Amino acid sequence: MLKIVVMVSGGGTNLQAIIDSISKGRISNTQITGVISSKPDVYALTRAKENDIPCCSISKKSYTDTESYQQALLKALSNYQPDLIVLAGYLPIVPAVVIEMYRNRIINIHPSLIPSFCGTGCYGIHVHEAVLERGVKITGATVHFVDEGTDTGPILLQKAVLVENGDTPQDLQQRVMEEAEWVILPRAINAIANGTIIRENQNVWIRE
Ligand code: GRF
Secondary structure, three states: EEEEEEEEEEOHHHHHHHHHHOOOOOOOOOEEEEEEEEEOOOOOHHHHHHOOOOEOOOOHHHHHOHHHHHHHHHHHHHHHHHHOEEEEOOOOOOHHHHHHHOOOOEEEOOOOOOOOOOOOOOOOOOHHHHHHHHHHEEEEEEHHHHHOOOOOEEEEEEEEEEEEOOOHHHHHHHHHHHHHHHHHHHHHHHHHOOOOEEEEOOOOOOOO
């Protein structure tokens, strides 16, 4: 049984997709042992409580110094004993001590086709604003392993989504979530839970 901790910062629609996929059997052999939010009053925590999933919030601004914040985050994680950490709309930079402790066991969902429209400052709705600004016709989402960089770890899954004439950033965000994020994140978790990942350095594949 793969124990996962989901880290969130907002509405938790990706968390909900994982919860629903587990309950419908699209993700097997997996248990969400905890949800950690970077903010205390987000709907993602409501979703966790509604599904009887232990949860807490660890906000950097609640701590007087970086060291105590990082220790609190590590303690919260160790309480849930994760085999895999899933960043699902989680906005803060993951501290290096966490990446070191859980090396190769952290994945993230990003709302573009990395390496396009990613990196520092390119997150959430800003991604879709940049996509529309550039006028690309195809965008999508990416699940990747997390390393010390920003959106730089090995890519695990991607799914393309068409940009439509007249799209607002909000239209595009919703389509990318529905058609890509909520599909590939559960698929990636299920592959990890069932040992169908093939990894050769930076190249990662799912054995169908
Ligand atoms: C979404 O835009 C998602 O692409 C990004 O964070 C935003 C909120 O996600 N990763 P969620 O609804 O909190 O899962």
